[in-house]
Amino acid sequence: MSRYLLKRILMMVLTLWIIVTLTFSLMHMIPGDPFASESDQLPEQILLNLRAKYNLDEPLPMQYLLYLKSLVMLDLGPSIKSETRGVNDMIKDGFGASALIGLQAIAVALFFGLLFGTIAALNRNTWIDYTAMVMAVLGIAVPSFIMAPLLINYLAIKWPLFPVATLTSWKHSVLPSLALAFGPLAIITRYMRTSMIDVMNQNYIRTAEAKGIPTFLIVIKHGIRNAILPIVTFMGPLIAGLLTGTFVVEKIFAVPGIGKYFVDGIFNRDYPVILGTTVFYSAILVLIIFLIDLAYMFIDPRIKLSSRGR
Amino acid sequence: MAVDQSVNELFRPRAQKADGQIAQMRPSLTHFQQVTRKLVRNKLAMVGLTLIVLLIAMAIIGPHLVPYSYSDQSLLNANQKISSEHWFGTDELGRDMFSRTWYGARISLIIGISAALIDLVIGVTVGGIAGYMAGRGKKGDRIDTIIMRLIEVLYGLPYLLVVIMLMVVMEPGIVTIIIALSATGWVGMARLVRGQILQLKNQEFIMAAQVLGAKFPRILLRHLIPNTIGVIIVNLTFTIPSAIFAESFLSFLGLGVQAPIASWGTMTNDALGVILTGDWWRLFFPALMISLTMFAFNVFGDGLQDALDPRIRE
Amino acid sequence: MADHLLQVENLRVHFKTYGGEVQAVRGVTFHVDRGETLAVVGESGCGKSVTAQAIMGLIPNPPGRIVDGQIRFDGKVITGMNKKELLSVRGAEIGMVFQDPMTALNPTMKVGAQIVEGFVRTHQVSKEEARKKAMEMLRLVGIPDPEKRVDQYPHEFSGGMRQRVVIAIALANNPKLVIADEPTTALDVTIQAQILDLLRELQEKQQLSIVMITHDLGVVAEIAHRAVVMYAGIVVETGKVEDIFANPKHPYTWGLMRSLPRIDGVEKERLVPIEGTPPDLFHPPKGCPFAPRCQFAMEICEQQMPDASTFTAGHQAACWLHDPRAPKLEELVAAGRQT
Helix, strand or coil: CHHHHHHHHHHHHHHHHHHHHHHHHHHHHCCCCCCHHHCCCCCHHHHHHHHHHCCCCCCHHHHHHHHHHHHHCCCCCCCCCCCCCCHHHHHHHHHHHHHHHHHHHHHHHHHHHHHHHHHHHHCCCCHHHHHHHHHHHHHHHCCHHHHHHHHHHHHHHHCCCCCCCCCCCHHHHHHHHHHHHHHHHHHHHHHHHHHHHHHHCCHHHHHHHHCCCCHHHHHHHHHHHHHHHHHHHHHHHHHHHHHHHHHHHHHHHCCCCHHHHHHHHHHHCCHHHHHHHHHHHHHHHHHHHHHHHHHHHHHCHHHHHHHHHC | CCCCCCHHHHCCECCCCCHHHCCCCCCCCCHHHHHHHHHHHCHHHHHHHHHHHHHHHHHHHHHHHCCCCCCCCCHHHCCCCCCCCCCCCECCCCCEHHHHHHHHHHHHHHHHHHHHHHHHHHHHHHHHHHHHHCCCHHHHHHHHHHHHHHHHHHHHCCHHHHHHHHHHHCCCCHHHHHHHHHHHHHHHHHHHHHHHHHHHHCCHHHHHHHHCCCCHHHHHHHHHHHHHHHHHHHHHHHHHHHHHHHHHHHHHCCCCCCCCCCCHHHHHHHHCCHHHHCCHHHHHHHHHHHHHHHHHHHHHHHHHHHHHCCCCCC | CCCCCEEEEEEEEEEEECCEEEEEEEEEEEEECCCCEEEEECCCCCCHHHHHHHHHCCCCCCCEEEEEEEEEECCEEHHHCCHHHHHHHECCCEEEECCCCCCCCCCCCCHHHHHHHHHHHHCCCCHHHHHHHHHHHHHHCCCCCHHHHCCCCHHHCCHHHHHHHHHHHHHCCCCCEEEEECCCCCCCHHHHHHHHHHHHHHHHHHCCEEEEEECCHHHHHHHCCEEEEEECCEEEEEEEHHHHHHCCCCHHHHHHHHCCCCCCCCCCCCCCCCCCCCCCCCCCCCCCCCHHHCCCCEHHHHHCCCCEEECCCCCEEECHHHCCCCCCHHHHHHHHHHC
8 A cells, every 4th residue: 555655656756757847848949038039128238137047047957957956945936027926926826716716616517517417317318318418518518718708798797696807705706616617517427427327237236226225325325436436537637627727717707816827928928937837737736636546545445455466 | 721720730740941930030230230320310419420511511611602711801891790791790800700710610620630630640559559569578568568658647747738838839830739739649549549459359259369370460450440440439539629629729828820810719719808899799600619519529429439339229 | 825925927028129129028927935946947038037027126117117917925916016115025025136246246335234234224223233233144144254254345255255245135134035036157166056055055044935047957956946947938837846857848848958967867968959049029929939949849839829738736838739639749750850
């Protein structure tokens, strides 16, 4: 068990290192440097000073090592457009907003996805099932950057239920969370339906029926737990998708989250910010996937044995 | 006839029948027939297929149906409503939305299909090699392990984040988008193919073929490919929409195709402001097209998957 | 009549499928007495498992439905029961043992909890008592070390052990009847014998009635008192096991006997499979369903379904050969050879 954990943690560090190296080399493949566009307007001396400040005068390998060193010290680097505030400050500012929206979206997607999927599976080939499936397909078909303007149009402008733009109260977080939740909700609904249908056809469900357990309890005690198992393995990519979804949702709703800084960084070509936030996002993702794997081991009793056996 | 005869007379040995009449089974269908039959009966999948065909047709002829090109500007005609002149209205530069929408369909389809095909080629090759090598002595196992490690790491990277990084670095354009999308997109296909091949390799009919002395290319051609092709096609019908989605996502972030080229993503992005002004058609058509395309490919893929799944019977 | 624990009368079950309606069970009648083991024998697809599901009230509807007939159990009519009433019979009064122990247990639930799940519902017991009951059941079905086993998961058990757990589940509520649907088919031969011994021992200890569904005449000889031979959804022969083995009356039973390997046989008989395949139950024949495969078939066999003829007490077979008007067997064989 502990050997498995150690192996997993090493894999995590390796993945992160690859991401850092990859993004670092990508960012430095760009011809010129971040100040190239401003070199006409700024005096020579200031440019030199700026380059020195961001270690751009060092040779590339040295820059790489310096960057790794600062990462180990948990410093994600500076921003070029904003001299006083580095990536760490941006993350400190934006993390709360992003996390609130993201976690709410996951919670909504998981709860309703599992619920709708189960209901659809139990009413297979009835209008309930078809309705749920059409909704699910629509949820997959309509990207969050289209869902967001639709929500704003109907639930904020035509029918002003929720405020939008910025994040000054919890009510402001409702629409961004919903816009973000639709896709994953649809995907979870579909997987849960398939998985639940599969589980309900298993022999152990027949055993439970033969014991005289009412259908409702069979679904709760035997169905859902077994049906969730395959869903858990999809959670990693799903959360990765949700995370990239925050970029556009935060931009459209003008939520001051990390995603907005990231997108602004892209628009401004502020490479240190892109680099820093990417590294941060990757770290969060790798950590979440690790946690999901751990959770899986607790949900499925068969996994523990096989990892011990290895 | 039997009715006229007394029952007694029936107590005599039955006339022998031809052998063929002993087994009276209902006519069996070939696998392919069963799959197409199930697919055709799936109404939603057929709706999807129809939409895909229409979409491809309109992508080809759509821009030619109106006298405006996707990039013709006419500031006098900016933000025109839907009319007999401009079937889908015009945008803020007076460009015809009908022409732009179907031009955008071209871009989306070209990107989606090319990315999916590149994924297919790389994925099947790499996955096939890994699957073939696995279990072939120490050296074979090592090659498989190396490929799998690579795949594992790449699979761990968040797909869109990598694509965004690549697009930040590369010159924006159709070709670079395709490159960025397939840079890590093939990993899913490779995993799938390797898994399928490993699973099949252990099955008795493959072993039987090996025992009978069939060479690998023959096994590949006669057994492995026919048995994996279904899963591969299903995967393909899902990679196309996800590539189309990724393109519009990138274009939406300003990392996709550049003006004046129209893409559904850039059109959506351009139209964001109109929520306040009420020029709804500017957002409606590109948004509808993205959603319809995603819908069509997804329901068709689902139908295909169900049709190929022998466990699902009607 | 009233004394029978289980009485199945003229049971008909149809399944709607994509290709039409399958008449899986077409008028089956038999009974089981208290403390008796009845074997239901036949090839796969003959309707024996569907009959078992019908007794449990577990016919999936749709696509299946009981079209006609009645099942009475212990004075109650099962076929007319609503869902709630069925729940009080299932598990509590009739237990069921399934074919494949590898898939019959929930992989994510502890074995002990699975055994007493039904028991806990009908008896208000504490957790302690439930656990004790689970261990008692494990001991009853011969699983060593129940204190440890009760908290383990199914994947930690071997196939034979799992089948013992499945039997423990079936017996946990002290049912009067256990339906065992091919309980040994998925097991190794040595394990098969152990499971059969266990069932026989439990039957004597608990005064159980057992319906043993099997395609294996060896199992029938081993464990059953009486047997029902089914073919294409109908009963072709029924009687005491001794009578059926010593003096089978239906050509299908003869065929089954010949396809049975004999270890003790003095003369080295070849195993003879029955030629041909069972009829299509989408369009069942109007005559005897076995006629197309029967080497003694007469013209009447294809026209009309024979009634059952009675031989000794309870030994019946439905075959035209036993009609007084029928020619002698030798003539039929001779006729068959001529052409």
